[in-house]
Amino acid sequence: MVVTINPTAVSILPFLVFIVPLCFGGLIFLLGRHGKFFRHGLALIGILATLAIAAVMTARVLDGEVLTWWNNNFYIDGLATLMELAASVMGVIVVVYSIFYFGEKTEREEAHPYTSMTSYYGQILVFLGLMNWTCATNNIIMLYVSLEFTTLATVFLVTFHWNKPALEAGYKYLLLVTVGVVFALLGSVLLYAAAIPYLPVSRILLLTELGTIATKIPTNIVLLAAAFLVVGFGTKAGLVPFHAWLPDAHAEAPAPVSALLSGIVIKVGAYALARTISVFAPHYGAIPLFVAILCSLSMVVGMLMALAQDDLKRMLAYSSVAQIAYVIEGLGMGTYLGIYAGLMHLVNHSIVKGLLFLAVGALIYSTGKRRISELAKVRFAMPVTAFAFFTGVFALSGMPPFNGFVSKFTLFLALGQSRLLWAAVVGIITSLFTLVCFFRAGSRIFWSDRQVPAVGAEAAAAREVPAGMWAGMVLLAVAAVVLGVFPQIMHPLLDSAAKCILRILIGG
Amino acid sequence: MGDLITTLMVCHFIASVCAAEIRNLRTATAFLLGQSLLLALIIVAFAEQSQNYSLYWWAGLTVLTKAVIIPGLLWWHIRRTNYMEVKPLVSFVVSFIVLAVFLIAFYQLVHTHVNFLAPTAAASAEPSRSALALAFTIFVLGLYVLVVHRDAVKIIIGLHLIENGVHLALVTLVPQLPVTTVLGIVSNVVVAAVMLLFLTESIYHAFGTADTMKLSTLKR
Numbered sequence: 001m002v003v004t005i006n007p008t009a010v011s012i013l014p015f016l017v018f019i020v021p022l023c024f025g026g027l028i029f030l031l032g033r034h035g036k037f038f039r040h041g042l043a044l045i046g047i048l049a050t051l052a053i054a055a056v057m058t059a060r061v062l063d064g065e066v067l068t069w070w071n072n073n074f075y076i077d078g079l080a081t082l083m084e085l086a087a088s089v090m091g092v093i094v095v096v097y098s099i100f101y102f103g104e105k106t107e108r109e110e111a112h113p114y115t116s117m118t119s120y121y122g123q124i125l126v127f128l129g130l131m132n133w134t135c136a137t138n139n140i141i142m143l144y145v146s147l148e149f150t151t152l153a154t155v156f157l158v159t160f161h162w163n164k165p166a167l168e169a170g171y172k173y174l175l176l177v178t179v180g181v182v183f184a185l186l187g188s189v190l191l192y193a194a195a196i197p198y199l200p201v202s203r204i205l206l207l208t209e210l211g212t213i214a215t216k217i218p219t220n221i222v223l224l225a226a227a228f229l230v231v232g233f234g235t236k237a238g239l240v241p242f243h244a245w246l247p248d249a250h251a252e253a254p255a256p257v258s259a260l261l262s263g264i265v266i267k268v269g270a271y272a273l274a275r276t277i278s279v280f281a282p283h284y285g286a287i288p289l290f291v292a293i294l295c296s297l298s299m300v301v302g303m304l305m306a307l308a309q310d311d312l313k314r315m316l317a318y319s320s321v322a323q324i325a326y327v328i329e330g331l332g333m334g335t336y337l338g339i340y341a342g343l344m345h346l347v348n349h350s351i352v353k354g355l356l357f358l359a360v361g362a363l364i365y366s367t368g369k370r371r372i373s374e375l376a377k378v379r380f381a382m383p384v385t386a387f388a389f390f391t392g393v394f395a396l397s398g399m400p401p402f403n404g405f406v407s408k409f410t411l412f413l414a415l416g417q418s419r420l421l422w423a424a425v426v427g428i429i430t431s432l433f434t435l436v437c438f439f440r441a442g443s444r445i446f447w448s449d450r451q452v453p454a455v456g457a458e459a460a461a462a463r464e465v466p467a468g469m470w471a472g473m474v475l476l477a478v479a480a481v482v483l484g485v486f487p488q489i490m491h492p493l494l495d496s497a498a499k500c501i502l503r504i505l506i507g508g
Numbered sequence: 509m510g511d512l513i514t515t516l517m518v519c520h521f522i523a524s525v526c527a528a529e530i531r532n533l534r535t536a537t538a539f540l541l542g543q544s545l546l547l548a549l550i551i552v553a554f555a556e557q558s559q560n561y562s563l564y565w566w567a568g569l570t571v572l573t574k575a576v577i578i579p580g581l582l583w584w585h586i587r588r589t590n591y592m593e594v595k596p597l598v599s600f601v602v603s604f605i606v607l608a609v610f611l612i613a614f615y616q617l618v619h620t621h622v623n624f625l626a627p628t629a630a631a632s633a634e635p636s637r638s639a640l641a642l643a644f645t646i647f648v649l650g651l652y653v654l655v656v657h658r659d660a661v662k663i664i665i666g667l668h669l670i671e672n673g674v675h676l677a678l679v680t681l682v683p684q685l686p687v688t689t690v691l692g693i694v695s696n697v698v699v700a701a702v703m704l705l706f707l708t709e710s711i712y713h714a715f716g717t718a719d720t721m722k723l724s725t726l727k728r
Binding site: 139141142144145146148149152155156159162163164165167168169170171172174175178179182185186189190192193194196197204217218220221224247248251252 | 626627631647651654670671674677678682684692693700708711715725726
C-alpha cells in the first residue's frame with residue numbers, strides 16, 4: 001500500500017472549528033434568556049457555521065493537505081475531519097430536533113432553575129466546541145484535558161430533568177468518567193516520560209510523534225501505558241467493565257441528548273484510542289489481543305443486558321456498550337483494514353444510534369411512555385417513526401443492505417486477516433442477538449395488538465411528531481440505506497483517515 | 509536538600525492517609541489542604557534542586573487550585589451539610605491496619621521497580637525514585653477511598669488524592685511540561701470539583717443523605 005507524505009499547510013481553520021461553537025455557546029449563555037428566538041437562532045447559526053468550517057476542512061484534507069496551527073499544536077488530518085464532520089452533522093440534527101422536542105411548557109417555565117433551555121443550547125454548543133478541540137489538538141496531555149472537558153460539558157445535559165434518577169445518573173457519569181480518564185492521563189505521562197530521550201527539539205510529546213518513538217521505547221512501558229490508556233479512554237467510550245455509568249446517563253438524559261451522547265460523546269473515547277493505541281498496535285501483538293478480549297466481553301455483556309431491559313432507552317444504551325466494542329476492536333487491530341472497519345462502524349453507529357434514540361424520543365414525545373410493556377399498536381399513529389425505528393434496528397444489527405452490514409462485514413474480514421476468528425464469531429453472534437432483541441421490541445411496540453394495561457387512552461391519542469423532528473430521523477434513515485448500498489461514498493474520507501494513522505507510523 | 513525532600517514526602521504521605529481516614533470531614537479537609545501544600549513545597553524543592561524555575565509557576569497553580577479553591581469549596585459545602593462522615597464499609601481500625609501494611613508494601617514494590625515504570629536515568633535517581641513511588645502509592649490510596657467510603661464528600665477527597673498522585677508523577681517525570689498544559693490540567697480539576705460538589709449538594713437535598721450507597725433509584 002502506498003502511503004504518501006502530505007504537504008502541511010498552516011491555517012487558522014483548526015482554531016476556528018472549535019472557537020466558533022465555543023463563542024456561540026457563550027453568546028447563548030449571555031443572551032439566551034431574552035427569548036427563544038435568541039436561543040434557537042444562535043444555536044442554529046453557530047452549529048451551521050461549525051458545519052461549514054468542518055466541510056471546508058474536509059474538502060482541503062481530501063485534496064491531500066494537512067492543516068496545522070500554532071507550531072503543530074493543532075493538527076487536522078483525515079481522522080480529525082472525519083470526527084468533526086460527523087459531530088457537526090449530528091449537532092445540526094440534534095439542535096433542530098430539540099427545538100421541536102421541548103414543548104412550549106419547558107421553554108416558558110424552564111424545567112428547573114439550574115437547567116434552563118438557555119443552558120441546554122449553550123452546553124450543546126460548548127460541548128461541540130470542546131469535541132472539535134479534542135480532535136484538533138496534537139498534544140497528548142491536552143488530549144486528556146479536552147476529553148475530560150467534553151465530559152464536564154455534558155454532565156448538566158444528563159441531569160436536565162433534575163429529578164432523582166437524573167441526578168443520580170449525572171453524579172455517576174461525572175465521578176466514574178473523571179476517575180477513569182485519570183488513568184489515561186497516567187498512561188500518557190508514562191509514554192511521555194519514556195519518550196523524552198527521543199523527542200526532537202519540541203518539549204511537548206505530539207501525537208504525530210508517537211509513530212517515531214513507537215518501536216524505540218521499552219516493551220513493558222508500552223504495554224503498561226496501553227493498559228492505562230485502554231482503561232481511561234475505554235471508560236469514556238463505555239467498554240465493559242468500565243461501563244457502569246453509561247446506561248444510567250444515556251437513559252436519563254433527554255432523548256436528543258441521548259442521541260448526542262451515544263452518537264458522538266462515546267466516540268471521543270474511541271478517537272483518543274485511535275490516536276494512541278492504534279499507533280502501537282502493529283508493533284505489539286499483545287495489544288490487539290487484549291483489545292479483542294475486552295471488546296468481545298463488552299459485546300456479550302452489552303447484548304445480554306440489552307436483552308433484559310424493558311426500558312427502551314436503557315436497551316439502546318446497553319446496545320451502545322456492545323456497538324462501541326466493534327469500533328474499538330477494529331481500531332485496536334493496527335492493520336489498515338481493521339482501522340478502516342473501526343472508523344466506518346464509528347460513523348455508521350453514530351448515524352444508527354442517533355436515529356434510534358431520536359425515534360424513541362419521538363415515541364416519548366407522542367405517548368409519554370418509554371417502556372416496551374406500556375406500548376402497543378403505535379404503527380398507524382406514527383408511521384414515520386415506525387419506519388425510522390425499523391431501519392435503525394436492521395442497520396444496527398448488521399443486516400444487508402443497511403450500513404451496519406458493510407462496516408461489520410469489513411471488521412470480520414479484518415479480524416480473520418489478523419487471525420482473530422473467534423472474535424469475529426463473537427461479533428456475529430452479538431449481531432444476531434441484537435436483531436432478536438430490537439426486532440422483538442419493535443414488533444411489540446408497533447405491531448402487537450395485545451392489551452396494554454391502563455395506557456390505552458394516550459397510545460390511541462398518539463400522533464406523528466412534527467416535521468422538524470421526523471425530518472432528522474428520515475435523513476438519518478436514508479443515510480443508513482444509502483451508505484449501505486453505496487459504501488464507496490464514504491471511502492475517500494475513511495481511506496484518508498485510516499491512512500493518516502499509518503502515516504504517523506512511518507513518521508510523516 | 510535530599511533530607512528536606514524526604515521529610516516533605518513523609519509528611520505528604522501521612523497527611524494523605526489522615527485525609528483519607530479521619531471521620532470528621534472538616535479535619536479531613538484540613539489534612540487535604542495540608543497535603544496539597546506539601547505537594548506544592550515538594551514541587552518548589554524540585555525546582556530548587558534542578559534549577560528549573562518554571563516549576564514555580566506549577567507550584568503556584570497547585571497552591572491556588574488544590575490548597576485554596578478546592579478545600580475552600582469543600583469547607584463551604586461541609587458547613588451547610590453534615591460534618592461527620594457516613595460510616596464507611598470498613599471500620600477505622602481495620603482500615604488503618606490494612607492501609608498501613610498494604611501502602612508500605614506497595615511503596616516498596618514501586619520503589620524497587622521504578623525502572624519498569626520509567627526507564628530513564630533521571631527517574632531512577634533519588635529523589636525522583638521516591639517521589640514516583642509515593643505518587644503511585646497516593647494514587648492507590650485514592651482508589652481505596654473511592655471503593656471503601658460511602659460519604660459523597662469523602663469520595664471527592666478520594667478523587668483529589670488520585671489527582672494529586674498523578675500530579676506528583678507528572679511533575680517528577682515530565683518537569684518540562686509547558687505552563688499552558690499545566691494550566692489546562694489544573695483548571696480541569698477545579699471545574700470537575702465545582703461540578704461534583706454542586707451535584708453532591710443537589711443530591712443531598714433531593715435524597716436527604718450524603719450516602720452514595722443510597723443512590724439506587726436506577727436499577728441495574
